[in-house]
Amino acid sequence: MNTGVKITAFAAALAATFGTAYGVGTGVGPVDEPAKAAHGEHASAAKPDGATADGTQADGTQADGADGHAGHEEGAANAPAAGGLQVSEGGYTLAMETPKPDRGKSTLTFSIKDAGGKKVTAYTTEHGKELHFIVASRDLTVYRHLHPVRAADGTWSTPVDLPAAGGYKAFADFKPAGKNAKGVTLGVDLSVPGAYAPQPLPAAGRTATVDGYQVTLGGTLDPGKAGELKLTVSKGGKPVDDLEPYLGAYGHLVALRDGDLAYLHVHPNEGGPGPDVSFTATAPSAGAYRLFLDFQHGGKVRTAAFTVHAGQPTAGADEASHDAGGHTHG
Incomplete structure (x- = not known):
């Protein structure tokens, strides 16, 4: 498992304007x-x-x-x-x-x-x-x-x-x-x-539920400044402290910027096997991001997804998001 791995930051190139067939938030x-x-x-x-x-x-x-x-x-x-x-x-x-x-x-x-x-x-x-x-x-x-x-x-x-x-x-x-x-x-x-029929960006929140697991997101994603994102996995109210390695790590994080879908993919800081998985992250710009955390437990990989706004504390959001079956592995 890599230690102290930092997210590769993005340049702040923005998305082009998409037509109605492709634009985020456009009509059917x-x-x-x-x-x-x-x-x-x-x-x-x-x-x-x-x-x-x-x-x-x-x-x-x-x-x-x-x-x-x-x-x-x-x-x-x-x-x-x-x-x-x-x-x-x-x-x-x-x-x-x-x-x-x-x-x-x-x-x-x-x-x-x-x-x-x-x-x-x-x-x-x-x-x-x-x-x-x-x-x-x-x-x-x-x-x-x-x-x-x-x-x-x-x-x-x-x-x-x-x-x-x-x-x-x-x-x-x-x-x-x-x-x-x-x-x-x-x-x-x-x-x-x-x-x-494009769907609106899911609301920002600090918890996500998938297959009975609850993942809580703490920390902030800051533009141009490194900060820690800590994700804590629990099930049935109990911390999951026996996460399994997946592709050589206890968690994988992919972040996509809303609009142009600028991409970053990293692996966690030192720690594990749970319940906490932390990442050092630097956002390329202010704006909304969608975070996807892959973790494995009980022999199955699951994905918890979050919407965050760079520069705003994730821990201050009370909304909980629930997996809608849109996140899978192949």
Whole structure:
């Protein structure tokens, strides 16, 4: 288990304005084409999804943050580049072969290609896997932590169950093989055809309930400033002090920023096996975030989800959120 691991902060690049078929909080509309993801060579030059090379939207308007001044400015000066905002970075591209999966159960197929267009077949194993794959709905109500299988030619595939039509985003988190290789997180848009009825972002709260387990979130998520997030797991009013290792750790945390779905994925600070799992976190900007904690107990992995607002104490929120079946593992 890694100790003292800090969350990789994000640059404050904001989301582009999505059409009615994809926009968070927009009206009902049909979905039949995936949104176009931005391409870029370096994370430091990350552009909002849908922005062109000069920082404008498809309709000619200026994308938020494209002029070098992000809309979320608080803490931006202290935040490195965002993760998952680009389909290409550092000479690697996430090539999705199934950008329009069917509603319900289907199979996702993709590859990571190098600068020459060749499928990558050599990776560095981290936390028990060569590659971690996350799929989330644009409204952040559906979350999938999947474990795809790689074929000899470099093609990855994984079953997935996407319960509703609409826009989704897939993230590939990996480290290529090589002594000086660095970790890369790439993101690409997906769409499930059909009538789209986006859900509002779940209310902020300090407790989440899943399969009879209650997880309490304490601490604050601060823009541009490191702070501790402590998650405490209990069941039936009793602390769970025998959490089981999952991918080499007692907990995994993924955070997605509302709007552009900027991504971060970390592992806990020293401790365990429960009931507390803590993370040192730095938010890239003010705003709303959705946190997904994976933990294993009784041989099964479960996910507790929270909405937090960077800069506001999580312990001060009284609302409790309940798992709605949107968070699974593959």
